[in-house]
Amino acid sequence: MIIPVCTVLTIFNSRECVLNSLEILKKRLMQMAFLGVILAGGKSERMGRDKATMQWQGESWLSHMASLLKTAGAKEVIVCGREAPPYVFLPDIYPNAGPLGGIHAALRYSLSVHQLPLLIVPVDIPSATAEDLVTLVQHSNKAEAVTYKRSPLPIYLNADASQLTNLEAILNNDTMNNAIHHWLENVLHFELPVSPPFKNINRLSDLEA
Numbered sequence: 408m409i410i411p412v413c414t415v416l417t418i419f420n421s422r423e424c425v426l427n428s429l430e431i432l433k434k435r436l437m438q439m440a441f442l443g444v445i446l447a448g449g450k451s452e453r454m455g456r457d458k459a460t461m462q463w464q465g466e467s468w469l470s471h472m473a474s475l476l477k478t479a480g481a482k483e484v485i486v487c488g489r490e491a492p493p494y495v496f497l498p499d500i501y502p503n504a505g506p507l508g509g510i511h512a513a514l515r516y517s518l519s520v521h522q523l524p525l526l527i528v529p530v531d532i533p534s535a536t537a538e539d540l541v542t543l544v545q546h547s548n549k550a551e552a553v554t555y556k557r558s559p560l561p562i563y564l565n566a567d568a569s570q571l572t573n574l575e576a577i578l579n580n581d582t583m584n585n586a587i588h589h590w591l592e593n594v595l596h597f598e599l600p601v602s603p604p605f606k607n608i609n610r611l612s613d614l615e616a
């Protein structure tokens with residue numbers, strides 16, 4: 408049987424087309440999938456007690472933040488700086504680096520395991536909603552990282568090897584400021600034009616307010 412060349416080309420092209428579409432779909436799905444990260448280390452000095460175990464609507468702040476991340480669509484929840492079974496625990500590789508140490512551990516984990524982007528939250532924003540977190544994810548195509556206005560946490564962050572290199576350069580340099588704000592100056596990030604619709608709770612008086 409003789410098959411005309413144009414038929415072969417059409418079949419080949421449509422197969423290519425399907426493969427390309429699958430590749431695009433796979434990339435889109437990868438873009439949507441993200442890891443939920445809770446920063447839960449530090450000293451809680453201003454609060455005077457461990458913030459992770461404080462109660463919000465009948466559960467600990469840590470469990471509450473994990474529920475918010477799952478509702479927002481996190482594929483997996485990991486906790487940095489504090490053991491919190493059943494969640495994956497990541498110790499800080501740079502101790503005493505503050506929240507940046509937790510961000511570093513999470514980024515390194517993602518790059519070594521599945522390269523998924525990270526939605527990183529502090530443990531001390533229990534009044535946030537899942538929708539507040541999803542808002543960051545929805546702007547993920549705009550830059551390497553997305554934050555609320557003048558508020559470095561929570562942050563949606565792409566897992567990229569160059570991010571890790573930048574971050575380690577800051578953490579390895581004793582003379583540089585470890586502040587999150589300082590690190591963010593070196594990250595191409597998109598700031599939503601609105602302030603976060605929730606508050607950080609660092610002291611008992613913040614809670615009462």
Ligand SMILES: Nc1nc2c(ncn2[C@@H]2O[C@H](COP(=O)(O)OP(=O)(O)OP(=O)(O)O)[C@@H](O)[C@H]2O)c(=O)[nH]1
Binds near residue numbers: 502508528530
């Ligand atoms: N993994 C990790 N997380 C941290 C570290 N320091 C602070 N965090 C977390 O980062 C978020 C913001 O922390 P801060 O409020 O700046 O510090 P804090 O230790 O919680 O509180 P203070 O001692 O009162 O400053 C919180 O969710 C902390 O649990 C750290 O060294 N490692």
